[in-house]
Amino acid sequence: MVKLTVRNLSKNYKDKKGKSSSALKRVSLDLDINGIFTLIGRNGAGKTTFIRIVSTELLPTTGKVYLEGVDVVKNPKDIRERIAVIPQEAALIPWMTARENIYAYLLWRGFSFKEAKTRTNAVLSRFKLEKYADKLPRKLSGGTKRKVLVALVISSDAKIIFLDEPTTGLDPISRRELWEVLNELKKEHLIILTTHYLEEAEELSDYIIILNKGKLVKGGTINDIRNAIGYPYAIKIFGGFNKKIRLKGKVVKKNDGTFQVFSDEKSANNLAKKLIKTKIKFSINPTSLEDIFYMLVGDINKEEENENE
Ligand SMILES: Nc1ncnc2c1ncn2[C@@H]1O[C@H](COP(=O)(O)OP(=O)(O)OP(=O)(O)O)[C@@H](O)[C@H]1O
Ligand SMILES: [Mg+2]
Helix, strand or coil: CEEEEEEEEEEEEECCCCCEEEEEEEEEEEEEECCEEEEECCCCCCHHHHHHHHCCCCCCCEEEEEECCEECCCCHHHHHHHEEEECCCCCCCCCCCHHHHHHHHHHHCCCCHHHHHHHHHHHHHHCCCHHHCCCCHHHCCHHHHHHHHHHHHHCCCCCEEEEECCCCCCCHHHHHHHHHHHHHHCCCCEEEEECCCHHHHHHHCCEEEEEECCEEEEEECHHHHHHHHCCCEEEEECCCCCCCCCCEEEEEECCCCCEEEEECHHHHHHHHHHHHHCCCCEEEEECCHHHHHHHHHCCHHHCEEEECC
């Protein structure tokens, strides 16, 4: 378990004219976590700012962050030994092969030539990257480059790994291949991840926080978040919907003409019974993170409330 404590964390950036804008606003967290911890939020929500502060790259304006009890502002060196970071838009060094990139990183982290070589070979083999090892980055596909970057950061001893949007721009297959790597890694490491792919966040995460305009909107396991919003179930009603059936919960009309009703367990059961009786086709699922995200930070004007049962 890794302890992460964040108290009233705020960050204001100043532009050239000295005008201040706020990227994080009094964010607080108290977590004892393992596995994959994911930050989601729209562009500019503050995810990268959060990662840069926790990984000691950036100083907060106010507030405190403790990682494993260590104050990240007061003792950045202590933290840096325990972490490894792939920043958003990170790239391999273009004139070095995949193998040389990993090897150079390990030397830079202070390993001996011998140890760095052993570790480089071990990590290349662990992620089945041997056949790409002696190629320059420009000869590798985007997905393979990301895998090499992940291999690089985990080749050291770092227990905590920060990955800022590691799967952005990858095709669905490459993304899933990287998920496998992350699922393997989470057995030994805490991974702090950001992503805009919400089905990815839902599939991988042990803990999720939703940021919006610098504020913490919700945090928890996907089930905690489902329950906290009060709509843990999503019923999708296909064509032929009988308007006489009264709906309780949040009702959204989809572009394809279907209706989606978000509700609690009791209302979902009641509605399902009625739909079965009237032979209307429907599906029932736990509410997806994508739907939760729209409810919390999306355009709420498209939704109608219906509480008239
Ligand atoms: N170095 C900087 N100087 C000034 N403003 C900044 C700086 N870095 C980020 N910001 C601003 O802070 C806010 C949060 O940015 P941040 O990069 O943390 O968001 P993000 O959630 O990572 O977004 P994205 O999903 O686009 O990567 C944005 O309004 C951004 O314009
Ligand atoms: Mg970012």
